[in-house]
Amino acid sequence: MEIRIVNKSTNPLPHYATTASAGMDLYANLNQSVTLKPLQRALIPTGLFMELPIGFEAQVRPRSGLAIKKGITVLNSPGTIDADYRGEIMVIMINLSSEDFEIQHGERIAQMVIARHEQAQWSLVNDLSQTDRGTGGFGSTGV
DSSP: OOOEEEEOSSSOOOOBSSTTOOOEEEEOOOSSOEEEOTTOEEEEEOOEEEEOOTTEEEEEEOOHHHHHHHOEEESSSSEEEOTTOOSOOEEEEEEOSSSOEEEOTTOEEEEEEEEEOOOOOOOOOSOOOOOSSTTOOSSTTOO
């Protein structure tokens, strides 16, 4: 699939690290570093603007290495970028650790997955079909 993209940063375009990768890294596009204090969040720009085909979305997700090693993650995860959005791709980051974390220009801050989606049409009814599970949720199917 080909996606039109504008890169107003000095960073490389998102790309797949391996032939089986689902996500592409997003890089911070900063004039100066941003320090996230514990529990602080910030909106980090990427310098990227794109034009997705209708029927697709881009999902912005945390990077597992930042999460486990530094306690840094992405809020609103996965964040959705709709096909009709033409603004800059931004990443809402939060520091869940007990130490300050400095984000530098060019740092890999998140990953983006391109996914197909459907638009649903509601069918208003009075009853739903029965299943073995029924209304059980929140751990009701096992320990």
